[in-house]
Amino acid sequence: MATTMGPGDVVRAIIRARAEGDMDAALALIAPQSRDQGQTVSHTDWRQKWAHLMAAGLEVVTERTVENGEWVANLYRVHGAPGSDGAETRGMDMVRVLDGRLVEHWFFVEPDPA
Numbered sequence: 001m002a003t004t005m006g007p008g009d010v011v012r013a014i015i016r017a018r019a020e021g022d023m024d025a026a027l028a029l030i031a032p033q034s035r036d037q038g039q040t041v042s043h044t045d046w047r048q049k050w051a052h053l054m055a056a057g058l059e060v061v062t063e064r065t066v067e068n069g070e071w072v073a074n075l076y077r078v079h080g081a082p083g084s085d086g087a088e089t090r091g092m093d094m095v096r097v098l099d100g101r102l103v104e105h106w107f108f109v110e111p112d113p114a
Contacts, residue, residue: 007097008067011074014102015062023047035104056080060091070096078109 005013010029017026027043034041036049057080064075076091089109096104 004100006067007070007072007095008065010097010100010102011065011072011095015060018050023050026050029101031098031101031103034102037106070098072097 014026014029017023017029027046030043030046032043034046036045041049059079061077062074063077066073072095074093074095076093078089078091080086091107091109093105093107095102095106
């Protein structure tokens with residue numbers, strides 16, 4: 001009997017796969033049709049989004065993670081976010097995972113007040 005990963009495990013595996021450059025492994029953990037920032041997106045859309053962010057030199061460090069049922073929230077320190085002029089910012093996302101796959105994602109970035 002196969003064991004399904006919990007929501008936090010899925011999110012960490014997506015982050016790890018992306019950091020290792022294994023986009024196929026990351027996409028395998030995302031539903032074929034999911035929601036990103038309220039829009040229905042495909043694996044092709046995710047791949048294009050990641051390529052754009054990587055080309056911009058985006059670096060993300062997870063500082064904290066909170067899990068509640070099917071939702072996972074992460075607090076990030078972000079470098080190279082589009083529109084930040086290279087300044088360090090903080091970001092937060094909320095990810096919904098059902099049946100071992102990401103089905104919904106929200107991400108917000110603000111300038112770091114420090």
